[in-house]
Amino acid sequence: MVLALCTAFALSQAYRTVGAIMASQLQAEFKLSAQALGVFSGAFHFAFGAMQLFMGIGIDLHGVRRTVLTAFPLAIVGAVISAVSTNYLVLVGGQVLIGVGCAPAFLVCTVFIARHFPAARFASVSGLVLGIGGLGMLLTGTPLAWLVQERSWRMGFVVLAMASALAWLSILWWVREPARQGTQPRESVLGALRQFGSLFAMPHTLGIMVLGAVTYAAFISLRGLWLGPLLMERQGYSLVQSGNVALIVSVISLFGSPLFGRLDRDGPVRRRRIVACSLAYAALFLAIAFGTSAWIDVGGTILIGLLSGFIVWQYADVRVAYPAAITGRAMAVFTMAMFLGVALMQWITGVAASVAIAHGVETYSAVLATIAVLLVVATIAFARLPTPRP
Structure with missing residues (x-):
């Protein structure tokens, strides 16, 4: 059942990283600026993040299976609309629909694991799910680059729509959510929203969410938006060569999450490791920013893909930072912060690109x-703001 749920998560990973491969053709066809390209890529993540609270409530009230089966068809519709779009606004609208449809894709996996696996196995199983879900990024490496180069970016969306339909059918066929232990009174939507309010009132929530908003966003902004243009314009790579690098980064990132999940340690040591990895992460982005060698660009990006696996420690930190009764909602809020952070970072980096072009x-x-500056600022906030009580 976890594997079936991972199919939707894998497709959401594919959708959020198509920008790096489609960017050049989209810019040429729709005459997009760097900032407009950032809005296109960020639209998915903004819709995805904005819906997390509602998906969390849906999961708590109606279960994992019903929530994902209801929402995911919107991703199929959005992919079809994107494939046939003839203007920029329709294209962005398709991305918004895809984001809403994919909104429960990872959340249902984490909540399912939290409810039906022992707490001690949460980090390792979540790391495995992140690794499996990362297979979706393989589609947006060499395979999608070849398809886009030989046919068009529109055919890329058609293929993703067909794969999404198969993922929905696999969940419908295989997932039967086990009954939860104990009987609880059915909660109202208003009561569920009040629980979210109490979560935000906890003093340690701010630091967790601030760092959560930039770590995953940094990797996805590079892998999902800027990597292709970076390699093609700075290093003169072809689209397929850039796709090959994206494929390597995606494969490496598949191993990062399971590896860091196996290395997880409970207690204060986990938070110290999160801080250390986040600062090392920022250093790699700085190295690529000011390096001129293809080896630095490619090697640094590969190391970032591997190091991004430490994000699974952040999920484990959330798992122990809140009472068991609101674990699902805590995961929803953290996931919301992650993907709103992706939308915000892609918009900010689009603005940074436009300003840089204007000033030579x-x-x-x-x-x-x-990206590096945002990582450093967020890491300092995480380290200095209140921490969860034992």
Whole structure:
């Protein structure tokens, strides 16, 4: 059942990283600026993040299976609309629908694991799910690059729509959510919203959410938006060569989450490791920002893909930072912060790129340095703001 749920998560990973491969054709066909390209890519993540609270309530009130089966068809519709769009606004509208449809894709996996697996196995199983879900990014490496180059970006969306339909059918066929232990009175939507309010009132929530908003956003902004243009414009790579690098990064990232999940340790040591990894992460972005060698660009990106696996420690930190009764909602809020952070970072980096072009600064130095600064600021906030009580 976890594997079936992972099919929707894998497709959501594919949708959120198509920008890096489709960017050049979209810019040419719709005459997009760097900022408009950032809005296109960020639209998915904004819709995805904005719906997390509602998906969390849906899961609590109606269960994992019903929630994902109800929402995911919107991703199929959005992919079809994107494939046939003839203007930029329709294209962005399709991305919004895809984001809403994919909104429960990862959340249902984490809640399912939290409810039906022992707490001690949460990080390792979540890491495995992140690794399996990362297979979706393989589709947006060499395979999608070849398809887009030989046919068009529209055919890419058609293939993703067909794969999404198969994922929905697999969940319908295989997932039968086990009954939860104990009987609880049915909660109202208003009561569920009040629980979210109490979660935000906890003093340690701010630090967790601030860092959560930038760590995953940094990786996806590079892998899902700027990597293709960076390699093609700075290093002169072809679209397929850029797709090959994206494929390697995606494969490496598949192993990062399971590896870091196995290395997880409970207690204060986990938070110290999160801080150390986040600062190392920022250093890699700075290296790519100001390096001129293809080896630095490619090697640094591969290391970022591997190191991004430490994000599974952040999920484990959320798992122990809140009472068991609101674990699902805590996961929803953290996931919301992650993907609203992706939308915000892609918009900010689009603005940074436009400003850099206007002032004659190398575009990708400005973009990647901006990401590094955001990581450092968020890491300091995470370390200095209140921490969860034992």
